[in-house]
Amino acid sequence: MVNIVWKRLTTGDVTRTEQEGDEYLSSILTSKNWIIEGVHHKWVYPCFQIADLILFLVTNLSTRRFRIIKRFLKQKIGIERANYKPTLKILKDLYNYNTMFEYHSKPEIIDILSPYKNKLTILKSNTVITDLYK
Incomplete structure (x- = not known):
């Protein structure tokens, strides 16, 4: 990658x-x-x-918040690698970015993707992703 x-x-x-x-x-x-x-x-x-296919993964806000905190804790105790030093400031920034994504970026992206509806799939969970390939 x-x-x-x-x-x-x-x-x-x-x-x-x-x-x-x-x-x-x-x-x-x-x-x-x-x-x-x-x-x-x-x-x-x-x-x-x-692109032949566009997948847009949009989990709900609370799920993303939980995952941000979980990832931070895993990085702090060393069971998940990070490309940065996991600090409380970074945790706060990610939390705020996630909120901004929900209310500003996500609607903007959905609007930008509207001309590509014929090749766009919006996924609401990673379970749906798994189901696509069964």
Whole structure:
């Protein structure tokens, strides 16, 4: 798996410039097969037009809040790896980002995806994802 937004270095993560990210994404999109995943939704917009299938996972707000706290605790005790130092500030930022996603970003993304309804599937849980492949 490659990361378009971040350069993962032993000294820490560094954000790619917008130009670097665009060039990297363009090289991926010229491949025969690709899967793009990300919460950095603005950079994935060019992918929607050429994608064969778009899956948008939208679990409910309380489920995501629970998972953020659970992941933080797992990272703090060392049973889950993190690409950052899990701090209370990061926990608070993720919690706030999640709330902003619910009330601002999610409606915006749904609107942006409306021209692609013929290839869009909105999934409300990871159970549904599993069921797609049975």
